[in-house]
Amino acid sequence: MPLYWLVLLILALGVVGFFAGRHRALASAGGNGRDLHSLPVFYGSNVMFSAIIPSLAFIVIVSIALPGFVSSRVSHMVPASEVQEGSSLNLVMAEVRRVSDGLENAVASGAISEEMARDPGADFDDMTARLKDSGQIMTAALTANVMQAAQEYRAMSHGGHRFIVIGALVLAIAGFAWAYLRTNKDFRARNFVERGVLGLLIFAASVAILTTVGIVLSLIFNTIEFFNLYKASDFFFGLTWSPSFSGRGGSSALGLIPLLWGTLFISFIALLVAVPIGLFAAIYLSEYASPKVRSIAKPALEVLAGIPTIVYGLFALLTIGPLLMSVFGRDGLGWMNGASSVMTAGLVMGIMLIPFVSSLSDDIINAVPQTMRDGSLGLGATQSETIRQVVMPAALPGIVGAIILAASRAIGETMIVVMGAGAAARLSLNPFEAMTTVTAKIVSQLTGDSDFASPEALVAFALGMSLFVITLCLNILALQIVRKYREQYE
Amino acid sequence: MTDATASLSEQPKKSKHAASLLVADARTKRRNAAERRFRMYGIAAIAVGLVFLVILLASIVRNGIPAFTQTYMTVSVELPADKLDKKGNRDLADLKKVSTFGYAPLIDKAIFAKVQVLGIETPFTKPKEMRALVSASAPAQLRDYVLNDPSVIGSTVEFKVLNSSRVDGYMKGRVTRDSVARDKNIDAEHFDIVDAMVKQGSVSRVFNWAFVTGADASESRPEQAGIGVSMIGSFFMMLVVLVLSLPLGVAASIYLEEFAAKNRFTDLIEVNISNLAAVPSIVFGILGLAVFIQFMHLPQSAPLVGGLVLTLMTLPTIIISTRASLKAVPPSIRDAALGVGASKMQSVFHHVLPLAAPGILTGTIIGLAQALGETAPLLLIGMVGYIASNYPDGIAAGFLSPNSSMPAQIYEWSKRADPAYYERAWGGIIILLLFLMTMNIIAIILRRRFERRW
DSSP: OOHHHHHHHHHHHHHHHHHHHHHHHHHHTTTOGGGSSSOHHHHHHHHHHHHHHHHHHHHHHHHHHHHHHHHHHHHTTSOGGGSOTTOOHHHHHHHHHHHHHHHHHHHHHTSSOHHHHHOTTSOHHHHHHHHHHTTOOOOTTOOHHHHHHHHHHHHHHHHHHHHHHHHHHHHHHHHHHHHHHHOSTTSOHHHHHHHHHHHHHHHHHHHHHHHHHHHHHHHHHHHHHHHHHSOHHHHHHOOOEEOOSSSSSTTOEEOSHHHHHHHHHHHHHHHHHHHHHHHHHHHIIIIIOOHHHHHHHHHHHHHHHHSOHHHHHHHIIIIIHHHHHHHHSTTTTSOOSSSOOHHHHHHHHHHHHHHHHHHHHHHHHHHSOHHHHHHHHHTTOOHHHHIIIIIHHHHHHHHHHHHHHHHHHHHHOOHHHHHHTOSOOOOOSOTTSOOOOHHHHHHHHHTTOOOOOSHHHHHHHHHHHHHHHHHHHHHHHHHHHHHHHHHHHO | OHHHHHHHHHHHHHHHHOSOSSSOOHHHHHHHHHHHHHHHHHHHHHHHHHHHHHHHHHHHHHHHGGGGEEEEEEEEEEOOHHHHOTTSSOOHHHHTTSOHHHHHHHHHHHHHHHHHHHTOOOSOOSGGGGGGGBOTTHHHHHHHHHHHOGGGTTSEEEEEEEBOHHHHHHHHTSSOTTTTTTOSSOOHHHHHHHHHHHHHTSEEEEEOHHHHHOOOOOTTOGGGOOSHHHHHHHHHHHHHHHHHHHHHHHHHHHIIIIIOOSSHHHHHHHHHHHHHTTSOHHHHHHHIIIIIIIISOOOTTOHHHHHHHHHHHHHHHHHHHHHHHHHHSOHHHHHHHHHTTOOHHHIIIIIIHHHHHHHHHHHHHHHHHHHHTOOHHHHHTTOSSOOOOSOOOSHHHHHHSOOOOHHHHHHHHHHSSOTHHHHHHHHHHHHHHHHHHHHHHHHHHHHHHHOOOO
16 A cells, blocks of 8 residues: 555544544533533544554654665675675665665566565576566676565565554554543543643654754764775875775875865855945944935845855856956956856855845844943044944954854855855965865765765765864854843843 | 143143134044044945845846747748658557657758748758757657647648757857857858848747746757756745645744743753754755665655755744744733633634734745755755756656756756856746745735734
């Protein structure tokens, strides 16, 4: 039974349960709703939730855990000899899964009978021939052992699927029956249902924790795997970045330093653009501008924040890059060799960050108490003197926090650098040269590659880990500063 | 005593400073100039920001508008029965045996005949040399047309042929005679034919519906590429995001705002949410790759996976805005509900939530708009490099079969070598921004119309 039919069936059972529960409750009170402990709706909801929620949770949990479980069981069947030099168990398992899918399709199209697909002693050559005939893609890596593993994999997946269907139905019916039988006029349905709803609310709130845990686990496991293949010290302190895709590992130099340098250089230029413009814009908007100017200029600047990064990327690639090229390139000053450079990406990223800096600083400047300004103005200071000598020092911690947040944004920005900064990793001080960043390399190492076994692909997770740690530290630092600053004036 | 003498001795100096209040002295002038300068810096900063915005929008519009028109050529194509239907029985299976290679010469001949009828001077002598004028997809279009209606075989039909991207670029001014000097695909003499045909009226630019609704095309046929299929991919992704993030986000906010006790667990959730809001989007892509594809073996490039990743990414946004609108509902509403005997749960679901609904919807729409424009995480789960050339057949396929999304499609086009694809990329951005603008305007209208100030 396909999963969505199962889900629909369970939902239908829930709807039936709602009316059944409601009816039974009313019947137990002799049709008089006033004799019930709770409103009739709660009795219905009780049966409905009891039928639906445990079984749906069961489906979700088992479906998530099943592939991993089956893979780990089947991977014991693959003998060590099957894992060739330069390959890995993961690759063999990917092959097993592919063959298993092939078997499934072949059975569906009738090229292979169900018994044959299940029979572990079936003739290997005959099976491959039939699979090929039915149009399944077979690779050279297919051996008799892999075929057996694939058969086992298929059988276990089927078993797992049956387990899901039966388990979910049993749970749904049991929940239905249990709640239905408990329904009578003295049953405290409302308290029970509300406790259940509260549980759901808590679960929803925990999704944020689960997401963080998921991010950390997925980064850590793959990073550890990477460090098993590649020395950690070489990664963190290596000065060259030149992955090779021909030979697995070995000749690749995967040093973090040049990427980090490119990232920081581009972010620095971006902040050089965004901080003065954003800060002065915020000062003008909060201290000088009339309400009318403010109501127009502020949303207009914030439009810049609502534009997707892909647009900025294209802007860098096709507008700013060629523009800089015509000024600093071969026809102009001769400093630039190609349209993509640190300057291109930095400038565009700076434009993107202007509203980010300006609206955060705006909030912070507005939070400085008016009495401080009044005191300064009363002593005869001009408005700009007040801002420079009173408002700014008071707002400084908050503004530093805002700039750190902007820096974290710049470091994690992907599309602009992928499209505007270039692909070569370099350690250079010239902002008109092409460099690359951590995020750009994560994208280039992981796109179009489904093999996660080589150090060249796994390095992306180590890069992601570094990126996550750096931005997390910056964010925590910034939030701490901003929070402390807010408390100071509350 | 000494103080008094000191102040007395300073007296004459001070009087030199301020001879009169009406005449500004040098120091005051300097301070006033500094004040004006400072003010100018602020104005300049805002002006620079706005100029950037204008340049950005102008370059989008200027580069993107041409993508919405396309050059077509109308020619009379002869459909000889002896070539297309050798057996003469109009049987569809037999007709299908004639591949596009069989149709291409027909178009060449038709154009060549037209050139001769119009008396256009041209150095070309063979019909085959006309092929540079039309898209490589033209024979397939003609073939589909014939297969759809076999009765036209044997007659001569007026057929609207898609021009090649070079001709299209020439019509739009992107390609010039000089720029094709070293182009193997087309010669400047071809443009003489185009010029003459434009005058005569058989070559014209029309609104390009195929761009809005069509599918992506291969590297060599930019004139055929459209964003329609990836739009459907984006649509299914947004469905997933909406269905998952709205209930999850609202439930989480209700718990945190209305029920959560001040304890460690609540603090942990709060810290997590504020951190997730600032995690780089590409990290969510890594999460999606590792958890949904590596671990759960969901299909690559599927809108379902993209939607799941974007859901996790937009949840913090939705939670933050939902909490703000729940907080805006005054406590008196809750107190009144509790006072007449409602339970805490009932007061929240029956009274607070409906009152906060406009704010929640606004936040959700803005979160969706953010998700719609997001690209980086989609690159990692295989939404790029895939040519979105087929419409999904059915709803389940819409979620599970590989597709692209609008921003991923734009990125894909921007990577291709042919500059004709850059025009498509800008055009795609216009469509994307139109969607975002519509969503934001709906959000603003919702806020204006339904937001209550207490």
